[in-house]
Amino acid sequence: MIRRLFPQPWLTVTLILTWMLLVNGTKLGSLVLAAALGILIPLLTKAYWPGKPRVHNMPALLAYVALVIWDILVANIVVARIILFRRPDQIRSAFIAVPINLTTPEGIAVLSATITLTPGTVTADMSACGRVLLIHALHAPDPAAVRDEIKSRYEARLQRIFG
C-alpha cells in the first residue's frame, strides 16, 4: 500500500523540497500542496522510471556530492589555467577507455555525469555492452592515472552507494 502510494519515496522528498524552493518559503500551506504534488507526480511518472533505484547508503551519497562539488571547484581552476596559459600544442589530450563495474543505470549515469562535471574529463561514449566508458581528457599526460583515479575516487564510492 505504502509502496504503491510512494513508488519512489526519495523522489517524493526531492519534489517536496523542489516545491519549497520554487515557492521560496516554508509556509504550512505550501507544504501540504507540495506533499500532494510529491505524491501525485511520481504516480504519474512512474511508468517512465521502471526500475526501482535503491540508495543503500544515504550519508555516503551526501558525502559523494560534497566531494564532487569540491572537485569541481578545484579542478575548474586547473582547466582555467590550461585554457588561459598553456600553449595549444602543449595540451596533451587523450581518449581513455575506463572499464566499469557498476551495473545499475543510475550508478553508471552518476559516474558519467561526475566525470563530465569534474573538469578535465568528459564522458564521450559508452561501449554498446555498457561495461566501458570512453573518457576524453583535456590534458592527461598519463592516461592510466586518470583512469585509475576515476575508478578509485568515484566508482568505488558509487558502488557502495548503489550496490
Added chain:
Amino acid sequence: MTIALIAVLPFVGAVFPGLMIRAGRNACAIVTGLVTLTALILLASQAPAVLRGEVVHSRIAWLPGIGLNADFMLDGLGLLFAGLILTIGLLVILYARFYLAARDAMGQFFTFLMLFQGAMLGIVLSNNILLLLVFWELTSLSSFLLIGFWKHLPESRQGARMALVVTGSGGLAMIAGLLILGNIAGSYDLDVILSQREAIQASDAYLPALILILIGAFTKSAQFPFHFWLPQAMAAPTPVSAYLHSATMVKAGIFLMARLWPVLAGTDAWFYIVATTGLVTMVLGAVIGLFKHDLKALLAYSTISQLGLITMLLGFGTVPAATAAMFHIVNHATFKAALFMSAGIIDHAAHTRDIRRLGGLRKAMPVTFAVAGIAALAMAGIPPLNGFLSKEMMLEEAAHTVWGGNPWVLPALATVGALFSVAYSLRLIAHVFLRRAQPTAGTQPHDPGLGLMFGPALLSALVVAIGLLPMATAAWLVDASASAVTGTAVTVKIAHWHGFGSVALWLSALAIAGGAAALFGFPRLLRLWDATSRPDAKHLFDVAMAGAVRAARRVTDGAHDGTVTRFLAIATVVIVGSGVWAFRSGTHSPGLRTATSVEPVAVIGWLVLMTATVALLFHHRSRLFALMLVGIIGLIVSVGFAYLSAPDLAMTQVTVEVVTVLLLLLALNFLPKTTPDESTSGRRLRDAAIAAVAGAGSAALIYALMMRDFAFPTIAAYHLENAKALGGGTNVVNVILVDFRGYDTFGEITVLGIAALVIFALTEMILSAGPANDRLMALKPNRGDAGDRHPLLFVVVTRMILPLALMVGVFIFLRGHNLPGGGFIAGLIVSIALLMQYMASGFGWTAARKRIEYHALIGAGLLIAGLAGIGSWVFGAPFLSSAYTYVDLWPLETFELATAAIFDLGVFLTVLGAVMLALASLSRLAVRSGEDINRAPYDAPLQER
C-alpha cells in the same frame, strides 16, 4: 392579369415536354401545341379591346426598389408581335413534330422552344424596360440552346456561341442604354418613358442611350455590321431557323426600335444611324445572299436584307414609313417562315441543301414547289403577292427621303437591294425547282406528308390571301400596330395600283427586270464574286475571339501560374507602396516622447540579434545552421522581452521557440538538407530590394509610433487599475488573457487545437496508401548513422527531470494569475518535458506508456475552456465572466479560487494536447519509414531492477 398569363404560360408549358416525352412524341408535341394554342386564345380574347385602341395592362410588383416590375401591357404593336409569335409558333411545333428524327431529344427541344416563346412574348408584352431586358437576354439564351441543339456538330456549337456572344453583348449594351433612358425619364415604365419625348431628346444622355440601345437592337436583328451571326445560326434545326431566325427573334430588335420609336425617332441621329444601317444591311444582305449555295444560308442573308429593309423604314422616322414597316413585318414572317420550312423539307427529301446539287424538284415535289414558289415570289416582290405590296410601300417611302441632302442615294440603293432580292428569290425557284435534276442528287425526293407540309402551306396561303385582299386580311392589324408605334391613329390604305405616276412602280419594275437579268447572268456574276476578295465577318470574329482567349489564357496560365514567390513579392510591394502613399498623403507631427536610454548589455544583445539575422540571410541554404540561427534569434528576442519588462512574453517565446525547432528538425529529417542555389543574382537583388524597403518601412513605422504618446488614454490603463480588484490577479497580462480578453484566448487555443487536428489528419493521409507513403517506405533512414539511439545517461537524467519539470509546470500554472506564468506556458513546459522523454527513450517505448490520448486532451481542454465560459450563464452573467474568492481552509493559508483558473486549465490541456499531437504525428512518419520500435528505454543491455 391575362396579359401576364400569356407571357407566363409558355414558361409553365416548358415543363411539360420534358415530362410528356415519356408518353410519346405525339403527346409531347400536342401538349406543347396546346399550351401555345391556349396562349393564342387568351391573346385573341384581348384583341378586340386592343383593336378598339385600348391598351390592356397587368401589373405585378416585383422589385419596385430598383424599378423592376412585372408590368405587362398589350397594345397594337404587342398584339401584332404576340400574334406572330404564337401563330407561327403553333405551326413550327407541328412542323417540328415531323421534322425531328427519332434520335433527337424532342422533349428537350420543345422545352427550349417554349422557353424561347415565353421570353419572346415577354419582350413584346413588357411595360417595363428592365423587365424587357430580362426577357431580352432570355431570348439570347434560349436561342443559344436551340442553335446548339445538335451538340455533336461543331458548327452548331460554334454557331450557338457566336449568336450568344453577339446578341448577348448587344443585350449588355442595351442594359446601359435602357438604364440611361430610365434615368432621364425618371422611371423604367414604358408608359412614363413614352410620354417624355421632349425631355429625352433634349437630354445630353440621349445620344449615348440611343447608340447603346441601337447596338442591342442591331445585334439582335442582325444589322450590319453585326449580321454575321445569323448565317452561322443556320446550324440549328430548321424549325428553329424558321421560328427564331426569321419570323420572331430576329425581329426583337425591330420591335424594340418600334417600341421606342415615339421617343427615340425623329432626330437626325436616329435617321442617320438607323436608316443608313438598315439600307446598308438591306443591300449587303441581298447581294451576299444571291451567291450563297446553301439554301438556308441564302435564306439567312435574305432575312438579313429584309430586316435591313424594315430597319430602314423605321429609321425614316415618318408615320407612313413606320406603317410600311409594320406591314412588311407581317409579310416577311409569312413568306420567310414558309420558305425555311420548305428548305427543311427539301433538305429532308434530297438530303442536301446545296443549291448546286439540287434541281428538278418541280416534278419530284410539286406541292413543295407550289408552296415555296409562292413564298419566294412574294419575297421577290412579285405582284400580287403580299411582298409586293410592302416592298412597293418601301420604295415609295425611300423615293421621298433625302439622305445627306441627296435625294437619289436612298431610292437608288433601295432599288439595288430590291433588285438583288428579286435575283436570289428567282434563283431559288429556278435552280432548286425549275432546272433539270443535277446528276449528283442521290435518292429520289418526294413531297412529305401533311404534318410537315401543313405549316408552310398555310403560310403560303396567307401570302396569297394578304396579297390579294390586304385590306380585309391585314390592314386592321397594320393599323393597330402602326398606331401603337407612332402614337397617332393610323388608317392604312393598301392598294396594288397607284397609277403610273407612282415612282415605286417604276423602281419596282426596274428591280424585277434587273433581278431577272442578274439570274440570267448568274454564272458570270458568280465568277466575279468568287474572284473578289472581301472581309469575312465570321473570320474576323473568330480571329478576335481567338485573340481574346489567348489574352485570357495569358491571365490564367501566365499571370496565375502558381509562382507564389512572385505573388508574395507583388503583395509585399503593394503593401509597402500603399503604406508609404498613405503616410505621405496625411499630416504627420513627430513624436515628443522621451526616448529610453540604452545600456551596454542591451547593445550586446542587439548586436547578437542583428548579426545572427544577417548571418541567417547568408547561410540560409544550409538548413540545419539556419535553424540554429533562428534559435539564436528567438533566444535574443525572448531575452529582449525579459529586458523590456515582459517576463510572460519571454517565457512563452523561448518555449514556443524550442518546440518549433524540434518540429522543424523532425521535418528536416525527411526534407533536403540544403537549399539549392538557384536564384539568379538579379532575382536576389530584386528580392533584397523588396525586403529592404519593407524592412525600412516597418522600422520607420514602429519608430514613429514609439516616439509619440497615445492620442487618447489607452484601455490598458483600465486593465492595470482593475486587474486586482475585479480580476483577482496581479499579473495583469495573465488577467487580460484569461479574463478581460479571455475570449481572444479562447479563439487562440481553438486555433492551436485545430492546427493539431489538421496535422494529425495530414499525417494519417500521408500514412495511408499513396505516393507519400511509398516514398516514406522507400526511405532507409539511419544507414550509416551513429548508433546508440537512447544513451543511458540521457535516459536516466530525463527520468529525474520529468517529475521536476512537471513540478515546475504546476508551479508556473498556479502562480500565473499573480506572477509570470499561466496555463499556456505551463502547458508548453510539460510538453517539453514529455518531448524530452520521447527523445530520450524513443517513440515506441514512451508512447506505450502514455495514458491519455492527445486528441482527448485537446477535446477536453477546449471543452473545459468553453464550459468554464458557459458556466457563467448559470449565474446570469455573460460568457467567460469570472469570479474569484478567497478560501480559508486549514491547514492551508488563505488562497484564491478563481473561475478563470478553470479556463486556464482548459488552455493548459489544449496546449499540451496540441503540441504533443503535432510532434507525435511527425514522429509517426519516422516510425513508418522503417524504424524499428524500441522496447527498452535505452540501448545498453542493462537490467532494470
Added chain:
Amino acid sequence: MNHWIIAPVILPAVLAPLIVLLMRNHLGPQRAVGLAGTAALLCVAVGLMILAGKGDPQVYHLGGWPAPFGIVLVLDRLAALMLVLTAALALIVQVYATVTGWDKRGQHFHALFLFQQMGLNGAFLTGDAFNLFVFFEVLLIASYGLMIHAGGRQRLRAGVQYVAFNLLGSTLFLFALATVYSVTGTLNMADLGVKVAALPEGDFALIRVAAVLLLLVFAIKGALVPLHFWLPATYANAPAPVAALFAVMTKVGLYATLRFGTLVFPPQTPATGSMPGDLLLPAGLITLIVGAAGVLGAGTFSRLSAFAAIASMGTAFVAVSIFTVPATAAALYYVIHSTLAIAALFLVCDLVSRQRDGDSLRHALPPMARGGMIAALYLVTAIAVAGLPPLSGFLGKLMILQAGRDSAALIWTVILVTSLVVIVGLSRAGSVMFWKAHEASADNRPRAVSEWPAVACVTVLLLLLAALSVFGQPVLEYTTATAAQLYDTAPYIAANALGEQVAP
C-alpha cells in the same frame, strides 16, 4: 444581455471538440452531430436575424467587462445577414459532402467544418478589432485543414502556398492592428470609430497607414487584385464542397471592409476621408476584369470556378467602394447571390469531375451519366454566375449599375464588358463539357454513380437563387435597412455603452 448572440460561436466551439473527444473514430455520429450542429446554427442565425431586424444593434459584453476594455460581440443586421448566409450555405455544402462521401476521404472533416463556421461566425459578430484577427485565424486554420482534406499532390502544394500567402496576410493584420492601437490606444471597433474621428491632425498620417494596411488585409481575404493570387490555386485544388464553402470566406474580407469602412473609417472622418473608396474602386474593377479574363482563359472547370469567384468579388467590391446606402444595399444583395452561385458552381464542378478523370476545358471528355441533368444544373448555375436574367445575378448587377450611375462610364463599362467575357467563357466551357463530349466515342461508358442526393443539394442552392430573384424586393429592403444601419453609426456606438458599467 441576450446569450443567444454568442451561440453561433459557442455551439460549434463545443460540438467540434465533442466530436474530437468522443467520436473521432466513428463517422456516423460525426455526421449526425456535425449536420445537427450546422442545422442548429442555421436556426440560431435565423432567430438572430429576426432579433436584429427589430431595431438597434445589440451588444454582448464578454465576461461582463465594459466596452472598450473587454471584448464585445455586436449583433446588427449585417452580422445577422452574414450568419444566416454562412449557416445556410454550410448546411447545404455539408449535406453534399456527406452524401457524396467527401467527408470520409480524410480525418476530422465535420469537426473542421464546425470550426470553420465558428471562425466565420466569430468574425461576423465581433466588435473588437483584435478579436477579429483571432477569428480570422480560426477560420483560416480550419480552412487550411479543409483545403487539404483528402490530400493529393497538387492539393498539398497548393495548400502550402495558400498557408504561406495567408501567413503574410496575418502578419500584415498584426502590423496594422498594432499601428491602430499605438495611435488610438483602443481596440474596440465602436471606440475606434469615435477615436479616429477625433484624432489630432498630427496623427493623420499614421492612422492612414493603419487604415490602408487593414484594407489590404481585407483585400487579401476578399481576393482583390493584386492580392488575389492565392485564390485560383486554392479554390481549384480544394475539395469541391470545401471550395463551395470558401465562397463565403472571401466575403469575410468584404464584410470587414464594409464594417471598417463605415464604422471606423467612414467617408466623413477627416483623417481618412474618401481614401477607402478611392482605393477600392479601381481595385474592384481590375479584379473584375482579371476574374472575367480568367473565366475565359481557364483550362479547367475548377479554375474557371475560382476565377468566377474572383470576378464576383470584384463586382461586390465595386459596389462597396461607392459607400452609399443604395450601393451597399446592392453590394449585400450581390454578396448573397454570388456566395450561393459560386458555391453552386463548385458543386456542379464536382458533379462533372467525379464522373471523369479531370475537368479539363481544353479537350473534350466522354459524356456523362445523367449528363442532361448535370448540364441543366450547369446552365442554371452559369446563368446565375454570369449575371444573366432572370436570376439574382442580373438583379444584383442592375442594382449595382443603378447605384454606380455617378461614375457610370467607368463602372458600367467594366461591369457590362466583363459580363460578356464571363458569358463567353461559361458558354465555351459548357459547350466543351456537355456538347463537345458527344463528339467523343460513346463506348466510353461513364462511371455509374448515384447522384440524386448530390443533385438535390445543388438544386436547393439554385432554388435559393430563384427565391432570391422572386423575393428580390424583401431582400433588397432588408439589405437597404442593413446599409442604412451601417451608415448610421450612432446607435452602434451607443449600444457599446463605452466606458459604462455593464448591466447584467
Added chain:
Amino acid sequence: MTALVDILIALFLITGGLFGLIGSFGLWKLRIPMQRLHAPTKASTMGVGTVLVASMLDSWIVHGQFSFQEILILVFIFLTAPVSALYLAKVHLHLTVKRSDVPPTGSGSDWATYVTDDERPGV
C-alpha cells in the same frame, strides 16, 4: 559585516564573470574539437553557478529575503550539462574524430556510437 558580505558577493560575481569569459574564450583558444568541448561545459557552468550563488547571497543578505530558486537552476544546469557534453562528444566521434584515435573498448563490443543499426543485436 555588510561590507564583508558585499566583498564576498562581489568576489563571487567577479569569479563567475571570469569563469564565464574563460569558458567562451576556450571555444576560440583550443585547437582540437574535442578539447573545445571542455571549456564551456566546465567554465561556463561554473561561472553561472557562481553568479547564482552570488544572487542568492545578494537577496538573502542585502535584501533580507531568502531566495532558493537559484538552487533549482543550478541543479538543472548541473543535471543537464553532462548530457549535452555526451551528445556533443558523440557528434565529434561520429563526424570528426578519426576512428584510429579512439582506443578499443577491450570488452568485446564496440563503442555505442559506432554500432550502427545493422549491427545492433535484436534489430
Added chain:
Amino acid sequence: MIMHAVQFAIGCFGIGLILTLARALWAATIADRILALDTMVVNVIALVILYGILSGNGVNFEVSILFAMTGFVSTVAFCKYLLRGNIIE
C-alpha cells in the same frame, strides 16, 4: 561595490556572448556550432540573473530556468539530429 562587480560580470558574460556567437558563425565543425549555442544559452542565463541583481527584482528567475531547460533540449535535439537524423525515434 556589488553593482560594480555586477557590471563587471555583465561585461564578462557579454563578451562571452559575442565570442560564442562568433564561434557559432565561424566554426570548424557543426558540433562546434552547437557547442557555441549551448554556451550562449548559459551566458544568457548568467546575464539574466545578473540583470536581476542589478535591477533588484526577481521575476526573471522563471525565465532563466526555462532558458536552461530549452537550451538543453535544443542542444540535445541538434546533436541527435546529426547523429541519427530522427530526433524522436
Added chain:
Amino acid sequence: MTRPCRKGDTVEALIALAVGLMTAAGIYLMLRQRTFPVILGLALLSYAVNLFIFASGRLLRNAPPILTPGVTAYSDPLTQALVLTAIVISFAMTALIVIMALGAWLETGDDRIDMDPDP
C-alpha cells in the same frame, strides 16, 4: 533611467532597427523558392511583428505589469497579451505549414514552393 538621448542612441532606435532587419530578412527568405526557407522567413516575420506589437505599447524598463504595492509605472500589459496570442497563433500556423510542406515533399518529391501551372 530616462535622460534626453540622441536619436541613434536609444532603445527605441535599436528596437526599430531590429524590427526592420528581421522584417527584411523574413521577407527575403519568404521570397525563396523552397518551402524550408519560406517557413524560416515566415517565422522571422512573426518575430518581427511580435516585437512590433510589443513596441507599439511603448517601451518601459523594469516595469513588468505585475501589480506591486507602491509601484505606479507599468509597461503596457495589453500589447503583451496581444503578443502572447500572436505567438501562439503563429506557432500553430508554423507547425501546420511545416507538416504541409513535408507532406507536399513526400507526395511529390519536390520542395519548391512554386507550382507548375495547371494544364
